[in-house]
Amino acid sequence: xxxxxxxxxxxxxxxxxxxxxxxxxxxxxxxxxxxxxxxxxxxxxxxxxxxxxxxxxxxxxxxxxxxxxxxxxxxxxxxxxxxxxxxxxxxxxxxxxxxxxxxxxxxxxxxxxxxxxxxxxxxxxxxxxxxxxxxxxxxxxxxxxxxxxxxxxxxxxxxxxxxxxxxxxxxxxxxxxxxxxxxxxxxxxxxxxxxxxxxxxxxxxxxxxxxxxxxxxxxxxxxxxxxxxxxxxxxxxxxxxxxxxxxxxxxxxxxxxxxxxxxxxxxxxxxxxxxxxxxxxxxxxxxxxxxxxxxxxxxxxxxxxxxxxxxxxxxxxxxxxxxxxxxxxxxxxxxxxxxxxxxxxxxxxxxxxxxxxxxxxxxxxxxxxxxxxxxxxxxxxxxxxxxxxxxxxxxxxxxxxxxxxxxxxxxxxxxxxxxxxxxxxxxxxxxxxxxxxxxxxxxxxxxxxxxxxxxxxxxxxxxxxxxxxxxxxxxxxxxx
Ligand code: GLN
Numbered sequence: 001x002x003x004x005x006x007x008x009x010x011x012x013x014x015x016x017x018x019x020x021x022x023x024x025x026x027x028x029x030x031x032x033x034x035x036x037x038x039x040x041x042x043x044x045x046x047x048x049x050x051x052x053x054x055x056x057x058x059x060x061x062x063x064x065x066x067x068x069x070x071x072x073x074x075x076x077x078x079x080x081x082x083x084x085x086x087x088x089x090x091x092x093x094x095x096x097x098x099x100x101x102x103x104x105x106x107x108x109x110x111x112x113x114x115x116x117x118x119x120x121x122x123x124x125x126x127x128x129x130x131x132x133x134x135x136x137x138x139x140x141x142x143x144x145x146x147x148x149x150x151x152x153x154x155x156x157x158x159x160x161x162x163x164x165x166x167x168x169x170x171x172x173x174x175x176x177x178x179x180x181x182x183x184x185x186x187x188x189x190x191x192x193x194x195x196x197x198x199x200x201x202x203x204x205x206x207x208x209x210x211x212x213x214x215x216x217x218x219x220x221x222x223x224x225x226x227x228x229x230x231x232x233x234x235x236x237x238x239x240x241x242x243x244x245x246x247x248x249x250x251x252x253x254x255x256x257x258x259x260x261x262x263x264x265x266x267x268x269x270x271x272x273x274x275x276x277x278x279x280x281x282x283x284x285x286x287x288x289x290x291x292x293x294x295x296x297x298x299x300x301x302x303x304x305x306x307x308x309x310x311x312x313x314x315x316x317x318x319x320x321x322x323x324x325x326x327x328x329x330x331x332x333x334x335x336x337x338x339x340x341x342x343x344x345x346x347x348x349x350x351x352x353x354x355x356x357x358x359x360x361x362x363x364x365x366x367x368x369x370x371x372x373x374x375x376x377x378x379x380x381x382x383x384x385x386x387x388x389x390x391x392x393x394x395x396x397x398x399x400x401x402x403x404x405x406x407x408x409x410x411x412x413x414x415x416x417x418x419x420x421x422x423x424x425x426x427x428x429x430x431x432x433x434x435x436x437x438x439x440x441x442x443x444x445x446x447x448x449x450x451x452x453x454x455x456x457x458x459x460x461x462x463x464x465x466x467x468x469x470x471x472x473x474x475x476x477x478x479x480x
Contacts, residue, residue: 004165105202177427184452
């Protein structure tokens, strides 16, 4: 069995024909993960006991002649901002280094109920703040495609393990691009569903109005299958949507003929040469399979970064107030007084980027500045969402770059937060609007670095997004 080329479909077929057992898949994946991890640092920990327990249940179900579920025997990695009962969940932070959550996130519970094997927790930027995975308190992740480069962030570990093949699929989280951007940097599929489509219960909060859980996979079908199992209303998250979950894998069967695709002109300025060339090839391919391509304007794009960094830092400053040394494990040992305990715990427990955001967020929410920054940003957010709503009156989907450039070198942008923030210039808009968006591979640059193409559709039109992505994949778009 070749673990790193397994897909959900090939695992299903192998189990059905008794070619291998779920326990064998599990052992092989764990062995490979163990062997590969020294190169990439993508896993913070493996969970062999838990994964093997599920694998044995899957095998027993099969032996009993019953249906083991859509993810039976599939090795799944989970970003370490998503809670796992009894298994440390650090959020890439010293603050939570020893925190063992007493509950599973709904997404984890659902994927395990479907037979998925949680094999490990993946490294990420601290509290999901970053674009390169260099903000983790546990060291950076290296991109398996080019080890001197970043895997993207903040879900860098979850993208890397799928690219290296130690997990078949994984879960990441996306607030402003953290699934799509690492997906594009590592050459895998990354999906940010509609806001509210997947329960946030058990996703440690960064910016609650923007946080999403979504899948990574090596093909469109695997991402669609994983999303189908985790999506849907959850009474434990009041913002989770009641809308029934559509059949994403079913939607993939339809071809893309006649789809109207908009290219947002604002997104194609300032791309690195190779990135622009690859996207042009991708767009030509879409034309050749019968899509109609039109230019579209999203006029408020230029305000997206400023708007996002006001809203996400405001929400983060509030969400991260809970890490005070009283709850959640870490407490400074140097404190003599209560005030010192708060100060030193937060001073020692958080990294530089998290502190920068808490300060910025506290500032934009403070009296006298609230109207000028926070309220203004909320109005701009509404305008950005309106740009998309107007575009979708004319087209079925938008196609855009994911990132202006491919994976950059470790250390290249770490001292320049503003340059780092620009990595997300094309992903933040979709997050602010709350619409479904995904990154699919679209060939490589001349130095073999993956380029991603972004597909965006209307709220809850995941079926349209998967339909287009699958048609692109079938036509050879991944290696265009
Ligand atoms: N890179 C963006 C940020 O640093 C997005 C992060 C995310 O989506 N979690 O905020």
